[in-house]
Amino acid sequence: DIQMTQSPSSLSASVGDRVTITCRASQGISNYLAWYQQKPGKVPKLLIYAASTLQSGVPSRFSGSGSGTDFTLTISSLQPEDVATYYCQMGGTFGPGTKVDIK
Amino acid sequence: QVQLVQSGAEVKKPGASVKVSCKASGYTFTGYYMHWVRQAPGQGLEWMGWINPNSGGTNYAQKFQGRVTMTRDTSISTAYMELSRLRSDDTAVYYCARDCGEDYYYYYMDVWGKGTTVTVSS
Numbered sequence: 557d558i559q560m561t562q563s564p565s566s567l568s569a570s571v572g573d574r575v576t577i578t579c580r581a582s583q584g585i586s587n588y589l590a591w592y593q594q595k596p597g598k599v600p601k602l603l604i605y606a607a608s609t610l611q612s613g614v615p616s617r618f619s620g621s622g623s624g625t626d627f628t629l630t631i632s633s634l635q636p637e638d639v640a641t642y643y644c645q646m647g648g649t650f651g652p653g654t655k656v657d658i659k
Numbered sequence: 660q661v662q663l664v665q666s667g668a669e670v671k672k673p674g675a676s677v678k679v680s681c682k683a684s685g686y687t688f689t690g691y692y693m694h695w696v697r698q699a700p701g702q703g704l705e706w707m708g709w710i711n712p713n714s715g716g717t718n719y720a721q722k723f724q725g726r727v728t729m730t731r732d733t734s735i736s737t738a739y740m741e742l743s744r745l746r747s748d749d750t751a752v753y754y755c756a757r758d759c760g761e762d763y764y765y766y767y768m769d770v771w772g773k774g775t776t777v778t779v780s781s
Contacts, residue, residue, distance in 0.1 A: 557721075590767045592704070599774060600696075600704060605759065605767040641703075647766045648706040648720055 558582050560644055560651040568659045575631040577654045579644035584624045588646055591620055591629045594653075595640045603642075604629065634658070661685035663755050663772035670778045671745050678741040679775045681755030688736035689713040692758035694768055695729060695740045697751040705751075709764060710738055745779045752776050 559582040569575050579589065587607035592600040602611045604620035607627055617632045631638055636658055644651040666680040681693065695707040708719035710729040717729045728741045738755055753775045756768035 588766075592768075594704075599754065599771045600756075600768075601771075602759070602767060602769045605765070611769065643704055645704075645706075645766065648708075650704040650706065653703045 558585065558646060558649050560646060560649050562642075562644060562651040562654050564654060565652065566655040566657075568657050569634050570659045571634055571636060573634045575634050575638075575656060577629045577642055577644075577656075579622075579627040579629070579651050581625045581627075581646055585646045587623050589620075589622070589627050590645045591618075592643045592645060592650075593638075593640045594643065600643065631656075661757075661770050663757065663770055665753075665755060665772040665775045668776040668778070670780065673746055673779055673781055675745050675779075676741060676743040677745060677777050678739055679753050679755075679777070681738045681740070681772050683736045683738070683757070686757075688731075689733055690761050692760065692764040693729075693731070693738045694756045694758060694766070695727075696754045696756055696768070698754070698774075699748070699751040702751075706766075707740070707753075709758065709766075711764075712738060713762075742777075745777075747779050750777065750779045 561580045563578050589607045591604040594600045608620045619630045641653045641655045643653050664682045689712045692709045694709045710717045712731045731738045755772045757770040758764050759767045759769040
């Protein structure tokens, strides 16, 4: 089975900061990767699929990149409403999540 | 608008079964695979399986093989997830989520239900 890891497990950044979250797969998965955002007490929301395609309606400050085993989610300018846990996912496997909050 | 409406919270005793429903509206139910994902309190997301609403075909995560059954009723655009032999560690929020691929599965889940809380307690 493919294992997904994320780093860091949590981070605290200031409004306006550039934030990068990394996801690593235990074996190559081409670009079959998605990113989800889950705000506290809310339902997960699809942000990015196919590693770099922005889901409709998602702000352009979110971007994804990578292929093979290493992927990144970048928030170009962190906003207060971005406080959430972010999960990467490949097929039936989710990463453990990265909790993002405001410093 | 596209939405998934799930059934209400359940409290079950260990060893019992639970059946959660997910009613789709705003799109062609048989055109999109449906996934089930759960989240234990304070924990991450765990994929349980998918059902093809058109054919009824299913694919379950190995962890749940033998305990989970996913079905659908196309006449009322509703998917179901039944989990048997419940244990206390099955206490979680159970979500249905639509795959974004039309007539195919990509595992990219673009529409989610609000979740159904299942509590397993003696």
